Amino acid sequence: MTATAGGDGASDRSHWPVRRITLQEEGDPAVARRAKSSAGGAHLRMTDRQPHAGVPADDVLGPLCEAFADYPVMRYVLGAEGDYRERLRTLVGFFLTARVVRKDPILATYDGDEVSGVAICTLPGLPGPPDLDEAREWTWARLGSDARARYDQWIHIWGPLNAAEPNFHVNMLGVPPRYQGRGLGRTLLERVHAMSREHPDSRGVSLTTESAGNVPFYERLGYRIVGHGRIGPGLESWGFFRPD
Numbered sequence: 271m272t273a274t275a276g277g278d279g280a281s282d283r284s285h286w287p288v289r290r291i292t293l294q295e296e297g298d299p300a301v302a303r304r305a306k307s308s309a310g311g312a313h314l315r316m317t318d319r320q321p322h323a324g325v326p327a328d329d330v331l332g333p334l335c336e337a338f339a340d341y342p343v344m345r346y347v348l349g350a351e352g353d354y355r356e357r358l359r360t361l362v363g364f365f366l367t368a369r370v371v372r373k374d375p376i377l378a379t380y381d382g383d384e385v386s387g388v389a390i391c392t393l394p395g396l397p398g399p400p401d402l403d404e405a406r407e408w409t410w411a412r413l414g415s416d417a418r419a420r421y422d423q424w425i426h427i428w429g430p431l432n433a434a435e436p437n438f439h440v441n442m443l444g445v446p447p448r449y450q451g452r453g454l455g456r457t458l459l460e461r462v463h464a465m466s467r468e469h470p471d472s473r474g475v476s477l478t479t480e481s482a483g484n485v486p487f488y489e490r491l492g493y494r495i496v497g498h499g500r501i502g503p504g505l506e507s508w509g510f511f512r513p514d
């Protein structure tokens with residue numbers, strides 16, 4: 271994403287401060303492999319993309335927003351005020367921007383030209399995100415101080431739930447509802463597991479979920495719970511780690 275976190279229109283995009291990051295169009299070292307939908311039988315292309323090597327990050331923002339539209343953290347942070355859809359794009363756009371500027375991996379499955387599933391990750395052993403102050407201030411100016419306070423509360427609980435050993439951290443895993451249940455979430459995570467195994471410094475894969483319904487999904491894929499916290503009324507977070 272050259273960070274279209276600011277809405278659908280081109281004029282909005284021009285206000286997104288990280289848009290100036292230039293993505294190369296050529297030389298994408300993408301590793302493509304075939305994945306087959308277990309349900310519809312459609313062939314899906316899976317591509318490992320590094321943002322600096324041509325990721326059309328705009329393509330993944332919409333699908334991530336679809337997948338996370340009803341996710342408990344988004345509802346909690348964004349609250350009831352304003353245009354939820356637009357505020358969701360702003361918040362998810364900010365998360366995505368943090369990964370794009372760090373050149374972290376963004377994995378996407380495709381159904382034809384359409385992105386059908388997305389995983390965004392943080393690599394082990396790199397310094398934290400570069401200065402995101404401008405993007406952060408822009409984001410919270412749009413979303414408001416109440417939303418920021420709720421976000422800070424989430425981060426406060428969420429931080430200690432993460433595994434201590436060097437790991438690949440899955441920041442977001444999202445499959446839009448119409449593609450769910452076809453094995454795409456599993457496919458994306460298995461690719462992250464492989465990347466972790468191939469990385470000299472990584473000991474495994476970590477992630478958190480704030481949806482109780484996802485807990486069996488991760489346990490089935492070999493993750494174990496390493497932490498649990500309560501963020502707010504009816505909102506909990508589980509930390510997971512899957513050793514290589």
Ligand SMILES: CC(C)(COP(=O)(O)OP(=O)(O)OC[C@H]1O[C@@H](n2cnc3c(N)ncnc32)[C@H](O)[C@@H]1OP(=O)(O)O)[C@@H](O)C(=O)NCCC(=O)NCCS
Pocket residue numbers: 337338341443444445446449450451452453454455456457478479480481483484485486487490
């Ligand atoms: C969670 C999510 C990524 C799963 O992706 P998906 O493509 O629908 O899942 P898959 O089809 O790959 O399922 C993989 C396996 O987990 C199982 N599974 C999926 N969701 C499950 C659930 N809620 N509970 C138990 N098992 C589940 C499937 O049956 C499947 O098992 P199998 O391979 O043995 O048949 C997707 O539903 C999603 O994006 N949800 C909304 C956003 C979200 O919650 N993201 C995760 C944030 S932590």
